[in-house]
Amino acid sequence: MSFFTDPLDYEFFRQGLIVATLVGALCGAMGVFIVLRRMSYIGHGLSHAAFGGAVVAYLMNFSFFLGAGLWSFIAALLINAASRKRNIGADAAIGIVTTASFALGVALISKKRSFTRNFEAALFGNILGVSREDILIIGGVAAAVGVAIFLAYKQLLFTTFDEEIAAISGVPTRWVETGFALALAATIVASMNIVGVTLIAAAIVIPPSTARMLTQTFGRLLILSTVIGAATGFFGMFLSFEYDIASGAAIVLLGTGIFLAVYLGSGLLHRLQATERVSAAGRSAVPSNLPVEGTVAPVSSNPDRVRTTG
Amino acid sequence: MSTPAVVLENVSCGYQRGFVLTGVDLHVPGGQFVGLIGPSGAGKTTLLRTMVGLTPRVTGRVEVGGRAVTAGTPPANVGYVPQVGMIDWSFPVTVENVVVMGKQRQMGWLPWPSRKDKRDVATMLDRLGIGELAKRHIRDLSGGQQQRTFLARALIAQPDILILDEPTASVDIRTRDEILHLLAEINDTGITIVITTHELNSLAAHLPWVVCVNHGIVAQGSPEDVFTSRIMSRTFEAEMRVIRDVETGNLLVTEAGSHGPFALRSQSGPDPVAVGEDVA
Numbered sequence: 001m002s003f004f005t006d007p008l009d010y011e012f013f014r015q016g017l018i019v020a021t022l023v024g025a026l027c028g029a030m031g032v033f034i035v036l037r038r039m040s041y042i043g044h045g046l047s048h049a050a051f052g053g054a055v056v057a058y059l060m061n062f063s064f065f066l067g068a069g070l071w072s073f074i075a076a077l078l079i080n081a082a083s084r085k086r087n088i089g090a091d092a093a094i095g096i097v098t099t100a101s102f103a104l105g106v107a108l109i110s111k112k113r114s115f116t117r118n119f120e121a122a123l124f125g126n127i128l129g130v131s132r133e134d135i136l137i138i139g140g141v142a143a144a145v146g147v148a149i150f151l152a153y154k155q156l157l158f159t160t161f162d163e164e165i166a167a168i169s170g171v172p173t174r175w176v177e178t179g180f181a182l183a184l185a186a187t188i189v190a191s192m193n194i195v196g197v198t199l200i201a202a203a204i205v206i207p208p209s210t211a212r213m214l215t216q217t218f219g220r221l222l223i224l225s226t227v228i229g230a231a232t233g234f235f236g237m238f239l240s241f242e243y244d245i246a247s248g249a250a251i252v253l254l255g256t257g258i259f260l261a262v263y264l265g266s267g268l269l270h271r272l273q274a275t276e277r278v279s280a281a282g283r284s285a286v287p288s289n290l291p292v293e294g295t296v297a298p299v300s301s302n303p304d305r306v307r308t309t310g
Numbered sequence: 311m312s313t314p315a316v317v318l319e320n321v322s323c324g325y326q327r328g329f330v331l332t333g334v335d336l337h338v339p340g341g342q343f344v345g346l347i348g349p350s351g352a353g354k355t356t357l358l359r360t361m362v363g364l365t366p367r368v369t370g371r372v373e374v375g376g377r378a379v380t381a382g383t384p385p386a387n388v389g390y391v392p393q394v395g396m397i398d399w400s401f402p403v404t405v406e407n408v409v410v411m412g413k414q415r416q417m418g419w420l421p422w423p424s425r426k427d428k429r430d431v432a433t434m435l436d437r438l439g440i441g442e443l444a445k446r447h448i449r450d451l452s453g454g455q456q457q458r459t460f461l462a463r464a465l466i467a468q469p470d471i472l473i474l475d476e477p478t479a480s481v482d483i484r485t486r487d488e489i490l491h492l493l494a495e496i497n498d499t500g501i502t503i504v505i506t507t508h509e510l511n512s513l514a515a516h517l518p519w520v521v522c523v524n525h526g527i528v529a530q531g532s533p534e535d536v537f538t539s540r541i542m543s544r545t546f547e548a549e550m551r552v553i554r555d556v557e558t559g560n561l562l563v564t565e566a567g568s569h570g571p572f573a574l575r576s577q578s579g580p581d582p583v584a585v586g587e588d589v590a
Contacts, residue, residue: 036401153421158411161401165392168362168384169467170415216447218402219422 007241016127016194018135020233020247022142023191027200028207028229029149030187032222033180035208036160041091042079044201045098046188049075051197052101055108065137065189072185075101080177127194127237127247134193141190145183149222152176157218194233196248203248206255207232213266232258313376315340315471315502316361321370323353323360329367330356333526338504338519340470343497345514346506348523349546354506355393357523358473361504362390375470389464391474394456399449405459406431406444412463434462438492454485461492471502478509486512510537510563537561 007013027043034042050068057067075097082093149156158166159176167173188200195203211224236251243250316338324330331353338344346354359365361374363384372378374385389412409431410423417427435441438458443451448459457477464472477493478486490513497503507513514520515533522528522536522545529541542550542563549566 036398150421151419154411154414154417157403157407158414161398161403161408161411162392162396164364165390165463166411166414167382168364168388168390169412170386174382212402216402217404218407221402 015130017237019130019138019194020237021230022138023194024233025226025230026142026187027203028225031204031208032225040205043204045094046072047197047200048102049098050188052105055105069189072188076181076185138190141186199248199252202252210259210262213262317373319371323365323368343503344519345517346521346523347514352524354523387470389469389472391460391464393475409462412466434466438462453481474505515561
């Protein structure tokens with residue numbers, strides 16, 4: 001059991017474990033809406049946008065969370081606005097808005113090479129930098145997003161399924177979209193240090209994609225994706241410690257492993273069910289009143305159901 | 311007929327690239343059953359979307375259910391059923407999940423529906439004959455069941471006006487007739503119905519009021535008034551012929567003359583039975 005107990009001796013690990021579990025749950029929950037909107041790469045894009053914001057915040061001696069968060073929120077709103085234009089589309093909107101922001105961050109870093117190493121953590125994830133303040137902030141974000149999803153569940157579901165009809169049916173879709181952009185920006189910024197900019201997209205997309213193979217209802221999908229995300233964050237941290245690899249990479253690789261296991265397992269299950277159905281159909285395909293050679297089967301056992309024309 | 315359910319006065323509507331319809335004047339009395347007909351791209355769907363505030367560019371006066379409608383300000387008492395082609399069928403929702411969405415305005419703050427909400431959904435599904443499908447995923451439904459599901463979502467909000475975009479597209483003849491009968495029953499309860507359709511003979515010819523659309527209103531009236539060769543030809547920008555079935559008395563719209571690669575082949579077949587007489 002030293003795999004689970006040894007790392008807990010270290011305070012940095014305990015703090016990282018709490019944050020990774022919270023971030024996993026957060027990404028898992030938000031990921032459901034993102035995957036169903038077919039905007040899987042928004043996580044990837046916004047984390048890059050947040051990186052630009054983080055660099056600007058660092059240069060201006062501004063709070064990282066506030067700077068990167070505000071930057072991501074504006075980027076999310078811009079993406080939403082641009083994706084509504086039919087001649088741009090969500091995928092192009094994500095590409096344009098976020099890579100421009102990332103490029104700004106890279107440009108500023110290349111001007112001030114002194115803090116390049118700090119941003120390696122932001123790019124690939126590092127639990128060493130997690131402080132008690134981070135735990136409070138990330139815990140606050142997770143709680144706020146959780147409450148928001150609980151209270152706006154019906155509106156979020158309807159808007160995600162069919163935004164136009166939701167608007168006609170009395171859902172304030174613009175407010176829902178703005179609130180969602182804010183929650184997404186907060187999720188990205190909260191996840192940046194632990195998962196890393198380059199791997200956030202996977203942390204957002206893998207849990208709901210895994211859960212989707214296990215359920216066909218939205219409510220269960222949301223719960224399952226959150227649990228898978230949290231579990232991946234939690235156990236991924238132990239893998240990270242044991243094999244001395246970056247926390248973000250360990251979390252994403254574990255998530256990918258679970259995805260593959262469920263993919264193969266559900267495929268096998270479907271195949272078994274199909275085989276069972278075929279053999280059951282084969283058994284029932286031999287009716288008891290099958291005409292014996294040389295006899296004629298009745299057209300119908302109930303003469304009232306036989307209709308003639310003319 | 312009572313107060314107008316839909317009033318459009320000098321309306322031009324469309325998208326950023328330009329207007330699809332111009333100079334539209336349309337008055338639909340309360341309780342009417344109206345069918346919009348016209349060729350593809352004529353603006354039928356745009357006209358419906360204008361009625362529910364989904365068209366971004368609109369000039370003129372649009373009033374639905376006594377309330378002014380503008381882009382982003384939908385009417386309060388309208389149920390809208392979009393074309394089934396616009397639905398994401400892989401979305402993880404069951405039939406009852408979809409129908410309860412229609413109760414947005416009546417539901418409480420909790421994420422899950424109340425017992426009353428569930429009862430209402432069950433009653434509505436039973437009324438539309440799909441009660442046993444409540445727990446089924448929307449992907450696993452037939453075309454008619456899909457239409458009924460989205461009709462149930464629109465009806466559960468108890469609208470005064472029901473707007474449906476091609477409710478009988480991609481369904482078989484029997485299902486089409488069932489849907490039409492269902493809509494007629496709903497209309498009998500006093501709900502105004504506006505639909506678009508491409509089915510002239512089997513559907514539009516049997517409606518009380520038909521509006522011919524082609525980037526504007528070409529004509530409107532009862533099928534007896536608008537199903538003429540002249541109006542149909544103008545509406546569809548093709549030479550059309552309207553005949554009356556001598557056996558049933560029904561109006562039938564056909565293309566005048568034979569077209570396309572199969573025209574010659576059909577000429578070599580048996581002589582068609584003369585079924586109708588021309589309607590000028």
